[in-house]
Amino acid sequence: MIDWAHRRGKPVTSHYHYPAIAMGGDQTEHVGATSRFGYSRTVTNVGSAYSDVIAMFNASKMARTPTLFNSTALYREDSSLAADERVLRLYPNWRMAQLRATVANAQNADPAAIQVTLRNLANQVAQLAAMIRGGGVVTVGTDAPIDHVAVSLHMNLRAMVRYGLTPLETLTTATSVSGEFLGQPLGRIGKGMYADLAIVDGDPLTRIEDAANVTAVLVGGRHHTVERLLAPYPSATTTDQPASPAPSGKVREPVPAHASTAAYWWNDPAELGRARASCCHDE
Numbered sequence: 001m002i003d004w005a006h007r008r009g010k011p012v013t014s015h016y017h018y019p020a021i022a023m024g025g026d027q028t029e030h031v032g033a034t035s036r037f038g039y040s041r042t043v044t045n046v047g048s049a050y051s052d053v054i055a056m057f058n059a060s061k062m063a064r065t066p067t068l069f070n071s072t073a074l075y076r077e078d079s080s081l082a083a084d085e086r087v088l089r090l091y092p093n094w095r096m097a098q099l100r101a102t103v104a105n106a107q108n109a110d111p112a113a114i115q116v117t118l119r120n121l122a123n124q125v126a127q128l129a130a131m132i133r134g135g136g137v138v139t140v141g142t143d144a145p146i147d148h149v150a151v152s153l154h155m156n157l158r159a160m161v162r163y164g165l166t167p168l169e170t171l172t173t174a175t176s177v178s179g180e181f182l183g184q185p186l187g188r189i190g191k192g193m194y195a196d197l198a199i200v201d202g203d204p205l206t207r208i209e210d211a212a213n214v215t216a217v218l219v220g221g222r223h224h225t226v227e228r229l230l231a232p233y234p235s236a237t238t239t240d241q242p243a244s245p246a247p248s249g250k251v252r253e254p255v256p257a258h259a260s261t262a263a264y265w266w267n268d269p270a271e272l273g274r275a276r277a278s279c280c281h282d283e
Contacts, residue, residue, distance in 0.1 A: 047123030065141035125163035195221035
């Protein structure tokens with residue numbers, strides 16, 4: 001697969017750092033991804049990594065996309081994005097309900113449990129700092145729509161700064177580094193680059209939260225204010241209505257297990273069961 005993609009000029013990313021590094025893989029998704037190879041885990045149960053993992057990433061220049069799901073714990077102190085006018089007007093009702101549930105879970109969780117989650121998050125960010133400062137490649141990403149679209153990106157950025165990265169290091173993971181990895185004229189201001197810019201009120205190099213304070217954007221050099229972009233959408237006061245029920249017959253059934261695939265799962269049944277329960281198995 002990797003050889004086929006590279007012959008066509010396409011990068012390959014997966015959940016695996018090894019053996020993908022040895023095979024020429026270009027990127028790993030998540031700081032610690034679900035894996036059916038027990039030896040391929042890149043992260044411990046407390047969010048840390050051994051030095052050889054970081055060294056392999058840095059030496060190979062294999063990129064890593066963090067997807068810091070534990071950044072949702074930050075909603076306990078900062079739920080501003082959940083009340084942002086852009087989110088209230090652009091999120092569909094069902095998605096808004098999910099976001100509010102995530103915020104409520106963080107704010108109502110046991111304080112001791114939140115501290116455990118935050119320590120895990122800090123350990124994950126420490127890995128990113130070790131990569132960036134050791135010459136590695138980190139491209140910010142969130143696994144949306146499993147996490148909340150757009151909002152989760154900014155929560156990831158805030159988590160990265162809170163736990164040790166500078167605002168500049170953090171912003172470059174979302175701009176120039178990502179553009180360079182993709183081989184696209186994105187993420188920098190310069191001749192030959194796309195004229196796509198976000199204009200913010202504030203200084204995100206001092207306060208990372210200001211990266212979300214977008215007042216206007218340039219797309220292909222054309223100026224659009226946030227107010228004008230939001231104009232066609234209902235005001236926030238109309239978005240609190242209950243979501244419409246799903247149309248009859250549209251509910252998807254889980255994909256059933258099949259005996260023909262049983263030989264292709266490498267882990268023992270108990271570990272496989274945990275992996276299936278961890279993410280998306282029945283979606």
